[in-house]
Amino acid sequence: MSKKRKHAKRPQPGPATAGKPAAGKPAAGKPAADKPAADKPAADKPAADKPAAAPPETSPTHAAQPLPEARVTADKSPGARGKRDKPDKPGEPPPETHVPPPRPAKLPPPPAPVFWFGFEVPWAKLVAARVVLFGLLAIDAFLQISHAPRYGAGDFNVAHFSFLHSLGPGRASYEIGQLLETYLFALAALGVATRLIVPIAAALYAWLYFGSQLDSYQHHYLMALAVAIACFVPWQRPPDATPATPVRSWALRLILVQLGIMYLWAAISKLDPAWTSGQTLGGQLAGSLRSLVDATIGMKRVAVLVIGTEFALAATIWLRPAWRIAAPLGLAFHTGIVASGLEIGLFAYLMLGLYVLVLPDRWLVRLAEARALQPLRRALHRLGATTSWVLWGLALAAGLAIAELVRLEHAVLAALAVTAIPLGLAVRGRLAGGGPSGALGAAHLLALALWLVADRASAVAVDYYKFWAGSQRRLGDMKTAEQAYRRLVEVAPDLELGHYYLGRILVGGGRGEEGARHLHEAQRVAPGRARAWVEEARWLASQGQKAEAIEKARSAVSAEPGSRDARALLDSLLANQAAPASTAEDDDPL
Amino acid sequence: MSARRNTASRNASRNNSSLEWLLRLARSRPVTGLIRSWQGWVILAVVVSQLLIPIHYYTVRRDPHDERFAWRMFSPMRMAQCGVRATLDGAPLPIEREFHEAWIELARRGRFAVVEQMGARLCEKHSGKPVVFYLDCKYVGRPAETYGGFNMCNVPLI
Numbered sequence: 001m002s003k004k005r006k007h008a009k010r011p012q013p014g015p016a017t018a019g020k021p022a023a024g025k026p027a028a029g030k031p032a033a034d035k036p037a038a039d040k041p042a043a044d045k046p047a048a049d050k051p052a053a054a055p056p057e058t059s060p061t062h063a064a065q066p067l068p069e070a071r072v073t074a075d076k077s078p079g080a081r082g083k084r085d086k087p088d089k090p091g092e093p094p095p096e097t098h099v100p101p102p103r104p105a106k107l108p109p110p111p112a113p114v115f116w117f118g119f120e121v122p123w124a125k126l127v128a129a130r131v132v133l134f135g136l137l138a139i140d141a142f143l144q145i146s147h148a149p150r151y152g153a154g155d156f157n158v159a160h161f162s163f164l165h166s167l168g169p170g171r172a173s174y175e176i177g178q179l180l181e182t183y184l185f186a187l188a189a190l191g192v193a194t195r196l197i198v199p200i201a202a203a204l205y206a207w208l209y210f211g212s213q214l215d216s217y218q219h220h221y222l223m224a225l226a227v228a229i230a231c232f233v234p235w236q237r238p239p240d241a242t243p244a245t246p247v248r249s250w251a252l253r254l255i256l257v258q259l260g261i262m263y264l265w266a267a268i269s270k271l272d273p274a275w276t277s278g279q280t281l282g283g284q285l286a287g288s289l290r291s292l293v294d295a296t297i298g299m300k301r302v303a304v305l306v307i308g309t310e311f312a313l314a315a316t317i318w319l320r321p322a323w324r325i326a327a328p329l330g331l332a333f334h335t336g337i338v339a340s341g342l343e344i345g346l347f348a349y350l351m352l353g354l355y356v357l358v359l360p361d362r363w364l365v366r367l368a369e370a371r372a373l374q375p376l377r378r379a380l381h382r383l384g385a386t387t388s389w390v391l392w393g394l395a396l397a398a399g400l401a402i403a404e405l406v407r408l409e410h411a412v413l414a415a416l417a418v419t420a421i422p423l424g425l426a427v428r429g430r431l432a433g434g435g436p437s438g439a440l441g442a443a444h445l446l447a448l449a450l451w452l453v454a455d456r457a458s459a460v461a462v463d464y465y466k467f468w469a470g471s472q473r474r475l476g477d478m479k480t481a482e483q484a485y486r487r488l489v490e491v492a493p494d495l496e497l498g499h500y501y502l503g504r505i506l507v508g509g510g511r512g513e514e515g516a517r518h519l520h521e522a523q524r525v526a527p528g529r530a531r532a533w534v535e536e537a538r539w540l541a542s543q544g545q546k547a548e549a550i551e552k553a554r555s556a557v558s559a560e561p562g563s564r565d566a567r568a569l570l571d572s573l574l575a576n577q578a579a580p581a582s583t584a585e586d587d588d589p590l
Numbered sequence: 591m592s593a594r595r596n597t598a599s600r601n602a603s604r605n606n607s608s609l610e611w612l613l614r615l616a617r618s619r620p621v622t623g624l625i626r627s628w629q630g631w632v633i634l635a636v637v638v639s640q641l642l643i644p645i646h647y648y649t650v651r652r653d654p655h656d657e658r659f660a661w662r663m664f665s666p667m668r669m670a671q672c673g674v675r676a677t678l679d680g681a682p683l684p685i686e687r688e689f690h691e692a693w694i695e696l697a698r699r700g701r702f703a704v705v706e707q708m709g710a711r712l713c714e715k716h717s718g719k720p721v722v723f724y725l726d727c728k729y730v731g732r733p734a735e736t737y738g739g740f741n742m743c744n745v746p747l748i
Contacts, residue, residue, distance in 0.1 A: 111623070111627075112619065112620075112623040113619065113620040113623040113624065115620065116624070116629075116630070116633055117629075147692075150690050150692040150693075153690035153692075154688065154689055154690055156689055156690070156693060156707070156708075156711060158693075158696075158703055158704050158707045160658065165707075213658075213696060213701065213703065213704060214692055214693070214696070216658055216696070216701075218657075218658075218661060218662075218663050219663075221658070221659065225636070225640075229636065232629070232632070250629055250633060254632075254633055254636055254637075257636075257637060258636065258640060261637070261640045261641060261661075262640075262661045264661075265644045265660065265661035265662070266661050266662070266663050268644075269657075269660065269661065269662035269663075269665045270664075270665065272665070272666050272731070273731055274666035274669075274729075274730045274731025274732070275665070275666055277731070279666075279730050279731060280664070280665070280666040280668075280669055280730050280731075281664070283669050283730060284664055284668075284669070342664070471690050471691065474686060474687070474691070475687065475688075475690070476687065
């Protein structure tokens with residue numbers, strides 16, 4: 001107990017720490033908790049949702065409250081903790097389980113400059129931003145895995161910075177890295193040990209992004225910066241928090257200022273006749289939005305409107321009183337980008353996710369206080385209150401079983417690696433006198449279940465093997481290509497491409513019988529494509545089985561009458577000539 | 591002579607006023623408040639770097655196609671399309687046999703750094719033979735340009 005009390009008394013770093021300002025600030029050397037809490041209002045507060053002053057019993061000093069026995073993590077985010085410390089695992093119940101205090105605590109006056117250190121949002125908004133932002137990042141990370149085969153292909157890499165050229169990720173490390181990112185972001189979304197998880201995720205994200213120019217998406221650069229800044233956000237639950245409890249964070253303000261700077265430069269970059277004429281936008285816009293623009297105000301006006309919108313967002317997104325402009329404008333702008341058909345992955349969704357921060361505070365507080373969500377909140381509290389080594393062990397074992405079902409090459413290896421996180425947190429909790437909570441095991445399981453759901457709901461695994469096999473085949477590494485095609489036909493047995501190329505490689509490598517079986521399979525799953533018949537006919541001709549070859553060539557022409565390859569092969573076989581070289585185009589995109 | 595002195599005096603005065611403005615900014619309460627804590631230093635580092643790094647693109651970056659870190663999303667330059675050709679010892683070189691398609695796609699967007707690394711790789715692989723890259727780029731709203739055309743084993747930068 002004394003150990004825990006000592007821990008709870010440890011000074012909290014950070015100017016936004018409600019209970020104590022950081023060193024070097026006006027109140028340095030004197031804990032703010034000792035000062036009158038409500039004698040000076042913060043200059044930048046949630047306007048409409050400003051919480052009332054806390055009753056004395058809900059605002060104990062920081063040192064006065066020991067940590068609970070079952071504490072697993074020691075997250076002490078700057079500015080978030082108020083004057084209390086508290087379990088910070090998701091679902092860890094407050095001492096008075098799920099009976100929220102009547103009014104949220106008011107934070108003490110912030111140090112100057114209050115623009116940064118007095119920035120507050122209600123707890124409900126912080127939770128919403130955490131779930132949406134990290135949830136989207138988790139999904140985005142998983143979807144990036146299909147690009148893994150590019151990394152390290154041909155042993156060539158150009159990093160964003162020259163000192164990283166040889167340190168960039170390869171195919172396997174990129175795949176494992178993104179699996180880890182998916183897991184870490186999922187845990188962060190669920191609020192597990194964010195002071196540990198978010199910095200690890202940020203470092204990994206930076207390595208994966210800056211390690212190779214193969215990823216030059218500016219939105220990944222933006223997210224690398226945002227996640228790095230997010231390391232300083234107090235994402236975990238303040239003690240006795242209600243949805244309206246204010247949480248102070250300079251890092252959230254910095255994320256918004258970062259967005260403002262991005263919009264500013266984006267607008268400046270478009271001050272170019274090639275943009276203002278509508279020519280550039282016209283070359284990129286597609287789909288129904290393109291038709292709508294053409295039929296209404298025209299591309300030129302929209303191009304100018306985009307510049308105006310970006311300047312307006314640059315001026316408003318970081319300024320609370322201007323959020324009533326920034327929120328609808330930004331949401332409409334990024335929704336428009338979603339509708340534009342531009343191939344930018346989840347960028348528009350990630351931007352929409354960041355706009356949770358500029359939504360009116362009262363909306364999110366009301367949403368969190370909705371009756372419909374109360375049972376969920378109670379269930380989470382109960383889960384957090386459950387402590388069991390048996391359940392925790394079962395969760396770890398189930399996690400590995402889930403990973404085994406994921407169709408990616410290194411999923412089990414990555415799952416073994418991430419198991420170290422709940423293991424470490426549980427050991428840490430044990431050393432502090434507690435044990436692993438049900439919430440920790442559940443979060444671990446949910447994060448790994450996300451791998452499985454994302455795998456089965458997307459084409460990531462299929463694309464991974466397809467691109468890996470295709471790139472190795474083009475670069476002349478037939479052994480690796482064969483290995484990748486074998487995995488491809490396992491995960492996508494009804495994909496003609498896998499059987500066709502595997503058949504071709506096997507036939508070309510002198511394993512005709514096995515190759516022919518895959519060519520037959522390709523013919524079965526894609527009866528309208530000639531190339532598998534053509535390939536088989538060539539092989540039969542090379543084996544001296546001319547009659548059978550002619551029969552297969554006829555089947556090829558019949559399957560795809562427009563195939564010049566099939567027609568040329570049939571003609572040459574009928575004319576008793578050597579089979580012509582294939583002109584079939586490579587059709588597996590990278 | 592007098593006019594020149596006046597101009598010099600005006601320039602000196604302008605420089606002084608800029609310097610004074612910067613000094614005033616550095617001594618202002620918001621900035622001094624920030625530099626008293628490590629959190630403030632983080633804020634300053636992020637804000638200043640994000641305001642300044644994109645200027646690099648408009649001032650000193652030698653590759654106009656390289657818009658990284660400049661927040662130039664959907665810019666006209668992003669529409670540039672470059673034809674990429676390479677020769678080895680005078681003979682056409684099929685670069686798709688040497689490099690992954692994704693790298694070739696970046697080269698088609700005119701990224702000098704990628705083409706230069708490709709050149710360096712080929713020079714190393716085919717020691718002693720001249721490697722020449724040609725980038726024929728077409729732009730929106732500006733005339734086409736051609737880059738390269740020399741032995742990259744001797745001149746490694748485009």
